[in-house]
Amino acid sequence: MKRALVTGGAGFLGSHLCERLLKDGYRVVALDSLYTGSRENIAHLAGDANFEFAEGDVIGMDKMDLGDFDEVYNLACPASPVHYQARPMYTTDTCIFGMKNCLAVAERCGAKLLHASTSEIYGDPLVHPQTEKYWGNVNTIGIRSCYDEGKRIAETIASDHARLLGTDVRMVRIFNTYGPRMHPQDGRVVSNFIMQALRGEDITVYGNGSQTRSFQYASDLIEAMRRYMELPKETVAAFVAKHSLGAPVVNTGNPGEYTIRQLAEEVLRQIPESKSKIVEKPLPGDDPKKRKPDIALAGELLGGWKPAVPLREGLAATIEYFRGRK
Numbered sequence: 001m002k003r004a005l006v007t008g009g010a011g012f013l014g015s016h017l018c019e020r021l022l023k024d025g026y027r028v029v030a031l032d033s034l035y036t037g038s039r040e041n042i043a044h045l046a047g048d049a050n051f052e053f054a055e056g057d058v059i060g061m062d063k064m065d066l067g068d069f070d071e072v073y074n075l076a077c078p079a080s081p082v083h084y085q086a087r088p089m090y091t092t093d094t095c096i097f098g099m100k101n102c103l104a105v106a107e108r109c110g111a112k113l114l115h116a117s118t119s120e121i122y123g124d125p126l127v128h129p130q131t132e133k134y135w136g137n138v139n140t141i142g143i144r145s146c147y148d149e150g151k152r153i154a155e156t157i158a159s160d161h162a163r164l165l166g167t168d169v170r171m172v173r174i175f176n177t178y179g180p181r182m183h184p185q186d187g188r189v190v191s192n193f194i195m196q197a198l199r200g201e202d203i204t205v206y207g208n209g210s211q212t213r214s215f216q217y218a219s220d221l222i223e224a225m226r227r228y229m230e231l232p233k234e235t236v237a238a239f240v241a242k243h244s245l246g247a248p249v250v251n252t253g254n255p256g257e258y259t260i261r262q263l264a265e266e267v268l269r270q271i272p273e274s275k276s277k278i279v280e281k282p283l284p285g286d287d288p289k290k291r292k293p294d295i296a297l298a299g300e301l302l303g304g305w306k307p308a309v310p311l312r313e314g315l316a317a318t319i320e321y322f323r324g325r326k
């Protein structure tokens, strides 16, 4: 039986990944500091003999004995601005030391490593849609920098490790992903709008709401991650060479582009009993105006992978989850 380590396994995406790995017949260890994740997210997995939860910090993972693994998935990192800005130094440390410690496990075990990077490495992009070859437009000293730059240096560390030591690294740059088990207070746009609509509070749109975002449903991302991890190292290396990528990195996201105002309107349409109104507030610092993934490379590498869940459907499932939590 294959063994997988999922850092950040009690988080939103980590819990979905653990669930999928168990279904795929893995023995899974989820490591999580519970900073933004919760035991509730993985409570339904607790009875599975192949699942183990290790409460701990990825920053100190080098001092833990978690056993040997065939696959390491590095998802540990606060992902919402509210949480990463509350503890910026912790966020940067998590990115750097978490990456180093995961690489050390992969090197020791000869395991494959899949790292959850982010579209935030493109910053406030000057190129649309963003391809993997775009180097980004990132502020080094802003309030988002702990996360954006943390994720950038994590990619650098992983790329150097792979080049120098031959570590089998794969990276996904994840664009906005939503779904059940998102933290209801994480300040991200989908959870914000749904919670505001369910509580009958004003739906706050920053600026005039014309900035665009793309929204990927969690199961589409997990499918991409699993397909990526299943590929032989040689296939990934050949793909990197063919496209002169420099390192094994692909975007994953849903290229459907919506304005923030359109999202607010769709949430209200799906919660017809809501008394909420859409109101405008000033834009926060470094808020990207436009975000849209180019997922052509992921499609080619991952056997024709593309997002399968439309926004309406994904929102309906997410709203159902949040209804019990308002």
Ligand SMILES: NC(=O)c1ccc[n+]([C@@H]2O[C@H](COP(=O)([O-])OP(=O)(O)OC[C@H]3O[C@@H](n4cnc5c(N)ncnc54)[C@H](O)[C@@H]3O)[C@@H](O)[C@H]2O)c1
Pocket: 007, 008, 009, 010, 011, 012, 013, 014, 031, 032, 033, 034, 035, 036, 037, 038, 056, 057, 058, 059, 074, 075, 076, 077, 078, 079, 080, 094, 098, 116, 117, 118, 119, 173, 174, 175, 176, 177, 178, 183
């Ligand atoms: N959801 C998205 O839209 C999105 C987009 C881009 C990238 N990502 C990346 O995907 C990963 C998972 O994000 P998510 O949306 O599930 O967020 P999340 O906050 O729900 O999950 C992150 C998990 O990591 C844990 N964690 C944080 N720091 C840790 C540390 N030092 N040691 C151990 N555990 C730690 C948290 O407790 C949490 O359970 C993150 O790395 C994030 O950067 C997510």
